[in-house]
Structure formats: structure tokens, C-alpha cells
Amino acid sequence: MPKKNDIVRLTIERCGLAGEGISHLDGQVVFVSGGIPGEVCDVQLLKVGKTAIWGRVHALVDGSPARVAADCPYYPKCGGCQFRHMRYSAELETKRRRVEDALRRIGGVDLPVSEILGAENTLRYRNKVQLPVAPGPRIGFFRARSHDVVNVEDCLLQPETASALRRAVLAWMLEWGVPAYEEETHTGLLRHLYLRFSRTQVLCCLVVNSAKPLPGEEALVSALRAAAPGLAGVAVSVNQERTNVVLGRELRSLWGHPWLDDTLCGLTFRISVPSFYQVNRDQAEVLYEQALAFAGLTGHELVLDLYCGIGTISLVMARRAGKVIGAEIVPSAVTDAKANAARNGITNADFLCGDAGTAAQHLAMQGLRPDVICVDPPRKGLSAEVCDAIADMAPARVVYVSCDPATLARDVRRLHESGYRPEKAVAVDMFPRTAHVETVVLLQREAG
Structure with a gap:
């Protein structure tokens, strides 16, 4: 034993x-x-x-x-990376096989993952950084499978500016006696340092456990501006809940503006603090181009984009489709999507707030059926109700963009049972050196 x-x-x-x-x-x-x-x-x-x-x-x-020697002094104590001890070519093949294995074991389909599209750059690719803060003070990342914060001075996945801003926040905490949040007792002030990057600018948000003004706010802003010349704004997110959710419901601006403009696939998108936006810009373009290729658009199709977020995939497809309708349950994301369409001069994309059922009703009231449905759900995948709604709308093709091989495989099985045959699968390495992998699957409606 x-x-x-x-x-x-x-x-x-x-x-x-x-x-x-x-x-x-x-x-x-x-x-x-x-x-x-x-x-x-x-x-x-x-x-x-x-x-x-x-x-x-x-x-x-x-x-x-x-096997190779890890190039990070915090590996494997820090839980951010899982493959720094492995050659990148082997990491890619491991991920490709994992997706293929999930489709076979869970999805019940023998669908080859024809390739995995690796990243040209595996260093400092993340455009969003969430650094938990703990007594010490320590600012870094959680140890694997725990909430113990490893003090990380510099991360090879993050832009170097993130490390400069971390140092500025740490110095401000020490100078002004700012207490770090303590999860067990729900005391202390600073919970997370939350950063977002565009190609040229950075947005800094401090997540705190109090709605009161911060100690030394003017000194903090000055230090952050000195640390990051491309700083566009400094904001505070108030999160007083006992929760693992990072951001709170209340957001206030200390300086500048709480959003960034970024370019993706030749389009401009406005990204607010809570907006969903792929963390690897270069690989997001690879991912969306693959989804666009699987959609097989000729300029006449009606496309329904479920879980559309701020409209990234919707607007990429709108340039090749007759019309795109994006559906999203987060009201602020729908507002951002509409603004992003206007910002890019795209007039053949509409956005509605609701789930797949709401979208189906909306289309039925207009006497329309989508030719293509694209889905990009969160890690939990699609509910059985969403799969049923997709089948009821009867598009010719479904393009499934997934960040979790297990829930992808489960949903492929459900859609296959509803008459959609999985035709192609390609993996995209959105998160080099970590265990995560994205996949795009094309499902075709079977005749009869």
C-alpha cells in the first residue's frame, strides 16, 4: 500500500x-x-x-x-507555467495529442487534430496581468493548487513594464503603510494589481477591499506614471466580497481613462477594465483567422456569433459575411461591441443582449435562420439548452472555438447527436509554456 x-x-x-x-x-x-x-x-x-x-x-x-533546464527562477514554485522544463516543439505535440485524445475519449469521435499552430514568440506575450497581493507584502502569483502567493519580481510571460509597475506599487505600500489583503481574515486593503496592455499603452487597476480613498493617491499616480511612460490610466476596483473573483462591481478612475484602444486583425477595439479580450494578441489573430476559414464565408451568409463579448470575432467575420448578429449576456460587453462596430465603420453587424435562446427568438421573429453559428464559450462550455437551440436553428455549419478540450469534446458529442458531423479540428497555442490550449472545430449539418 x-x-x-x-x-x-x-x-x-x-x-x-x-x-x-x-x-x-x-x-x-x-x-x-x-x-x-x-x-x-x-x-x-x-x-x-x-x-x-x-x-x-x-x-x-x-x-x-x-527535457530542458527551466529558464525561470520561480519555476515550478509559481503555478503560472507548466512546461518550462520541456522543449517547445514537444509542448506543442503534447497539447495537440491532448485535444485529439479528449475528442476520442469524451467526444466519441475519431477526429484528427490536423495541426497545432504554435507561437512565434513564447516570451512576454500576455496583455493582461493579474497579480495577487499577500502580507509581507508579496506581489506575484499563486503557488500551484493553492492561494499561497509566490513573490515574483519578474515574469517571463508578462511585459517588462508589468515588473516596473509592480515595484512602484510595492514601494508605495511600504512608504504609506498600505496593508495587503489577508484572505483568511478578510482584512487588509490591496487585493490584486490588475494590468492591461495595448500595443502602445498600459492601464493599471488596483483591486481593494475598501471604498475609502487610498492612502497617498497622488503619490501613487506619480510613481506609476514614472514607472510606465505609456500609462493611459489608473483606476481602483472595489471588491469587498469573500470571493475568488478578482474585480469588484465598483470602479473609479484616479487618473487618465479606464480603457485602452488596441488593434486586432486590422480592426480597432476599445477594451475596458472588465472586458474579455484574448491575452495573446498575435495568437488571437491566428485563432480568428482559423475560425474565419472554417466558417467558409462568401459574402452572403447570415452569421450568429454566440458569446461575442466586445465583438472581436463578430467584426472579423462581418468583413466576409452578408450580416453578423452577435449575442452576449453581459450588458457592458454588448455596449462595447456596438461601439466597436461604429468605430470600425462596420454596418452589417448587430448585437443583442441575451443567450442562445434569446438569439433564436430574435431571428425567428424576423423570419431568419443563420447559415453559420460561431461559439466561443467560457471554459465550462455550452449548456445542453444552448446545444439544443443551435440544433433548432439548423445552420449549415457550426464553428466552435474552445479553451477547454474536455468541455469541447462533451459538446461535440452533443452536437453530433443532434445531427452535426465534426469535420475538422485545429489547435492553436494561445498560452505558450502553460497547459492551456485553444481549439477550433468545424461541424457540418448532416443531410436529412
Whole structure:
């Protein structure tokens, strides 16, 4: 019977959803942090459960040629990255296989993932940074599978300006005696440092546990402006809830404006603090071009874009479609989408606030049926009701953009059972060095 802290010799069989190696011991699955498929490792068992075991590589017996020395001093203590010990080419193939495996095991379809579109740049690509703050003060990232904050002075996934702003905030906290938020007691002031970047500017938002004015607000703004010459605005988000949600409902501006303008696929988008916007601009363009190719537009089609957010995919497709209707349940995002259409002079895109059912009713009242439906849902995927609504609208094609292979596979199965045959799948590495991967799947309505 295996016990905690035992050292056992295992062969890593494949990679799991979180990038860990997977093996088996006495009939139990073992998740091995730092393991690479094909390696033989001595593994220290950290937790022994009834159905699964968690461990880490203690020593390599037969290492993989894909293994490299990690280039980050905080890896693997910081939970932000999962693949810094692996060559990028091997990381890409691991992700491609993971999507293909999920489609087969969960989706019940033998659909090859024909390729994975890797990133030209795997460093400093993120345009959104969320840095939790903890007593110390510490500003960094959560340790893997915990809320323990690792003090990270510089992250290789973030722009260097993020590190300069972090240092300015840390100095302000020390000078003005600003207490860090303490999760267990729900006390302290500063919870997160939240940053957004366009191609030329940065927006800084401090998430706090009080609606009162901050200590030394003018000094803070001056320090931030000195740290980041491209600073467009400084804002405060008030979040007094006991929650893992980062941003609060109340937002106030300290200086400048609480939004950025950015260009994507040749279009200009206004991004507010809470707006959803892909964190890797270059790979987002690759992703949207793939979705556009799968849509097969000729200039005459009616496209319905569900989960349209601020209208990024909608407006990209509007340039090739007859008309696009975007549906989104977040009212502020719908407002931003309409403004983004006007900003780009696009007149064949409409946006409505509602879910798939609302969109179906809207189209039915006008006697319209979409030729193509594009969906880009959050990680939880589509509900059964949304899948049913899509089938009822009977588009010729469904383009599914997914950030989670497991929920993608589940929904592909549902749509397949409703008469939509999965035709093509391509993965896109939106988040290099992490376990996350995006996928675009084309589903075609079956005859009869």
C-alpha cells in the first residue's frame, strides 16, 4: 500500500489536463508534477487518495530528450507555467495529442487534430496581468493548487513594464503603510494589481477591499506614471466580497481613462477594465483567422456569433459575411461591441443582449435562420439548452472555438447527436509554456 513520501519508480505514460505527467501504481492513477511522457522517474508521493495519487519527480532514471533546464527562477514554485522544463516543439505535440485524445475519449469521435499552430514568440506575450497581493507584502502569483502567493519580481510571460509597475506599487505600500489583503481574515486593503496592455499603452487597476480613498493617491499616480511612460490610466476596483473573483462591481478612475484602444486583425477595439479580450494578441489573430476559414464565408451568409463579448470575432467575420448578429449576456460587453462596430465603420453587424435562446427568438421573429453559428464559450462550455437551440436553428455549419478540450469534446458529442458531423479540428497555442490550449472545430449539418 503506497504511503505519503514513499519514493517509487514509475514510467510517465502521457500528460494530463494540467500538464502533469500521468502514470499508474497498483491500479491507481498517479499525477506526477514535472514528468514528461516516456521518462522513467523516481517519484516522491505527496498525497495518496482513494482513487488517485499525486507526486513529483524526485530523480530522473531515464530522462526524455524533450527535457530542458527551466529558464525561470520561480519555476515550478509559481503555478503560472507548466512546461518550462520541456522543449517547445514537444509542448506543442503534447497539447495537440491532448485535444485529439479528449475528442476520442469524451467526444466519441475519431477526429484528427490536423495541426497545432504554435507561437512565434513564447516570451512576454500576455496583455493582461493579474497579480495577487499577500502580507509581507508579496506581489506575484499563486503557488500551484493553492492561494499561497509566490513573490515574483519578474515574469517571463508578462511585459517588462508589468515588473516596473509592480515595484512602484510595492514601494508605495511600504512608504504609506498600505496593508495587503489577508484572505483568511478578510482584512487588509490591496487585493490584486490588475494590468492591461495595448500595443502602445498600459492601464493599471488596483483591486481593494475598501471604498475609502487610498492612502497617498497622488503619490501613487506619480510613481506609476514614472514607472510606465505609456500609462493611459489608473483606476481602483472595489471588491469587498469573500470571493475568488478578482474585480469588484465598483470602479473609479484616479487618473487618465479606464480603457485602452488596441488593434486586432486590422480592426480597432476599445477594451475596458472588465472586458474579455484574448491575452495573446498575435495568437488571437491566428485563432480568428482559423475560425474565419472554417466558417467558409462568401459574402452572403447570415452569421450568429454566440458569446461575442466586445465583438472581436463578430467584426472579423462581418468583413466576409452578408450580416453578423452577435449575442452576449453581459450588458457592458454588448455596449462595447456596438461601439466597436461604429468605430470600425462596420454596418452589417448587430448585437443583442441575451443567450442562445434569446438569439433564436430574435431571428425567428424576423423570419431568419443563420447559415453559420460561431461559439466561443467560457471554459465550462455550452449548456445542453444552448446545444439544443443551435440544433433548432439548423445552420449549415457550426464553428466552435474552445479553451477547454474536455468541455469541447462533451459538446461535440452533443452536437453530433443532434445531427452535426465534426469535420475538422485545429489547435492553436494561445498560452505558450502553460497547459492551456485553444481549439477550433468545424461541424457540418448532416443531410436529412
